[in-house]
Structures are given as structure tokens and as C-alpha cells.
Amino acid sequence: xxxxxxxxxxxxxxxxxxxxPLWPLSLLYGAVTxxxxxxxxxxxxxxxxxxxxxxxxxxxxxxxxxxxxxTMALVERLQAQGWQVGVLSRGYGRSTTDCRxxxxxxxxxxxxxxxALIRRHCGVPVFVAARxxxxxxxxxxxxxxxxxxxxxxxLQHLAxxxxxxxxxxxxxxxxxxxxxxxxxxxxxxxxxADLVLHSGERPAFAGFRARRLLAAHARRADGQRLALxxxxxxxxxxxxxxxxxxxxxxxxxxxxLHRIHELPLAxxxxxxxxxxxxGAPAVWLCTEKDAVKLWAQHPGAWAVPLQVxxxxxxxxxxxxxxxxxxxxxxx
Numbered sequence: 001x002x003x004x005x006x007x008x009x010x011x012x013x014x015x016x017x018x019x020x021p022l023w024p025l026s027l028l029y030g031a032v033t034x035x036x037x038x039x040x041x042x043x044x045x046x047x048x049x050x051x052x053x054x055x056x057x058x059x060x061x062x063x064x065x066x067x068x069x070x071t072m073a074l075v076e077r078l079q080a081q082g083w084q085v086g087v088l089s090r091g092y093g094r095s096t097t098d099c100r101x102x103x104x105x106x107x108x109x110x111x112x113x114x115x116a117l118i119r120r121h122c123g124v125p126v127f128v129a130a131r132x133x134x135x136x137x138x139x140x141x142x143x144x145x146x147x148x149x150x151x152x153x154x155l156q157h158l159a160x161x162x163x164x165x166x167x168x169x170x171x172x173x174x175x176x177x178x179x180x181x182x183x184x185x186x187x188x189x190x191x192x193a194d195l196v197l198h199s200g201e202r203p204a205f206a207g208f209r210a211r212r213l214l215a216a217h218a219r220r221a222d223g224q225r226l227a228l229x230x231x232x233x234x235x236x237x238x239x240x241x242x243x244x245x246x247x248x249x250x251x252x253x254x255x256x257l258h259r260i261h262e263l264p265l266a267x268x269x270x271x272x273x274x275x276x277x278x279g280a281p282a283v284w285l286c287t288e289k290d291a292v293k294l295w296a297q298h299p300g301a302w303a304v305p306l307q308v309x310x311x312x313x314x315x316x317x318x319x320x321x322x323x324x325x326x327x328x329x330x331x
Contacts, residue, residue, distance in 0.1 A: 058155025064243025
């Protein structure tokens with residue numbers, strides 16, 4: 001049932017023709033979330049401010065839009081400028097509920113696949129908790145050298161005060177413009193944001209492009225690398241447990257791979273006990289997000305890193321906002 005709904009709703013959300021029966025529920029959702037925002041805006045509910053700058057990357061549209069790759073690109077930019085970066089996340093899909101640090105060997109099932117990916121890819125401290133302020137406090141206590149925090153997917157988490165907001169969209173834009181569940185919006189748009197990024201090919205409104213492209217190589221769990229060009233004429237099983245798996249398949253073809261057997265999976269796919277379909281090619285390609293879970297069962301799978309290139313103007317806006325926060329300092 002859940003898989004059927006997850007496939008149907010995104011189609012309904014691109015038009016109002018078939019979504020109108022859900023519109024009364026959207027009015028209720030809007031009233032509840034609007035009241036919540038009002039309570040924070042008037043101070044009746046208070047946001048926790050941490051002693052270091054906080055940057056939030058998120059979106060206003062349900063489903064994946066490329067937030068985590070943007071988060072990793074931002075972390076790398078901050079590192080290059082001398083900041084000591086930490087990352088906060090809810091840890092969507094994890095089996096645990098406590099506040100905990102994501103370590104290099106932490107199982108994705110316990111911390112979430114995206115936090116596990118960020119920790120392994122960026123090598124920075126990462127903490128997960130339902131209350132991001134709690135995660136931030138724990139991270140700063142464990143890693144007191146940290147002088148800036150990046151929150152992955154926390155735009156609507158108003159309990160955490162922030163200094164800079166980055167809002168990411170894909171080609172869906174705002175869909176039919178309605179709030180959940182009749183539309184894809186978590187909150188009304190437009191709303192203030194320091195930077196608006198479009199990760200798709202057809203931006204629906206003003207903002208900067210965040211171009212997503214695959215690296216020229218894939219790597220296995222043991223660190224071995226393989227150039228994608230060597231797989232041009234090799235049958236490969238391409239599997240993707242992400243929000244938009246067709247994007248991964250399209251990028252593989254653009255990289256010159258011609259004999260791809262596509263296997264789209266559910267977003268945040270759990271690979272515990274998973275086996276490929278009968279007759280699948282011997283060579284498997286997956287996303288890095290899938291690899292943090294798949295490698296525990298199938299270490300021979302090849303993960304293809306995803307890279308994000310922001311327009312120069314986007315970096316100029318971010319750098320100006322960061323400069324306004326001051327030079328990196330240890331709290």
C-alpha cells in the first residue's frame with residue numbers, strides 16, 4: 001500500500017485535476033503548520049540558538065530534490081575556507097531514536113543512509129537526533145573545535161535557529177502549488193530563503209543551477225576504482241533506491257554506458273537480505289547512498305559518486321552570507 005501511494009501521489013501532485021478531493025485535507029494541514037510557524041514567529045515557542053553559525057539545507061517539496069549532495073558540496077566549500085564543519089540530521093529511516101554520533105563504521109540502519117554517506121564522503125563529525133538542537137549540542141560537546149554546523153534537511157524544523165537557509169528544488173518546481181496531501185508543498189511558496197537552487201534541467205522559477213553529474217569512476221567497498229569508460233559495452237545491473245532513480249540511469253547513459261539493466265528501488269531501500277533478480281548481470285552499479293547499505297551484503301557492488309556543481313553566482317551569494325557571519329572561530 002505504501003509503495004503504491006508513493007508512486008501515485010507524485011503524479012497527482014503535478015496537476016490539480018485529480019488531486020482536488022484531497023484539497024480539504026490540505027486546508028487543515030496548512031492551518032496546523034501555519035499556526036506552528038506563528039507560534040515560533042511570535043516567540044510563544046522558542047527556537048534553540050547554538051553558539052556557532054548554523055546553515056540549513058532543505059526544501060519545501062516532499063520527496064528527494066538533491067538536498068544531500070548540495071549539503072556535501074557546501075561542507076566541502078566551508079572546509080576549503082578554513083571552517084571546522086559539523087553536520088546535523090534527523091537520520092531518516094533509522095531504526096534508533098536516540099541522539100548519536102555517526103561513526104565511519106556506523107550501520108546505515110542505525111543512523112540513516114544519508115548521514116552515513118555524509119560521514120564517509122566528507123569525513124566531518126555528524127550527529128543525528130529528532131531534535132536537531134540536541135544533535136548540535138552533543139556534537140559541539142564531543143568536537144569543541146567545530147565552528148559551523150550544517151543541517152541536512154531541516155528547513156521546517158523551526159526548533160533550531162539558523163543563520164542561513166538554502167532551499168533546493170528539482171524539475172517538479174512546486175508541482176500543482178497545493179500543500180500536502182493534495183500537493184507536494186510542505187509549506188507555502190514563495191517564502192524567504194538566502195539561496196534558491198535548482199538541481200534539475202528545467203528550473204521553474206528564479207534561482208541558481210546546481211548541476212548534478214556522475215564522477216568518471218566507480219569504486220567498491222575495498223576502495224578499488226574502475227573507470228566508467230571501461231564498462232561502455234559491458235552488461236551492468238544499475239540499481240537505485242533513491243527518490244528519482246531514473247535520474248541515475250539517465251546519467252549512466254550520458255556517461256557512455258549502453259547495456260544497462262535498470263532496477264529502480266524504493267527510496268531508502270533496505271538491502272538486508274536483498275538479492276538481485278534472476279539472470280542479473282554480474283557487474284552492479286549503484287549510487288553512493290545505496291552503497292552505504294548494500295556493501296554490508298554485497299561488497300562487490302560498484303558505487304558511482306555524484307558530484308554537484310553550483311553556478312558561480314550561487315557561490316558568490318553564499319560566500320557573501322558566510323562573510324557576514326564572520327571569520328572562522330573556535331567557540
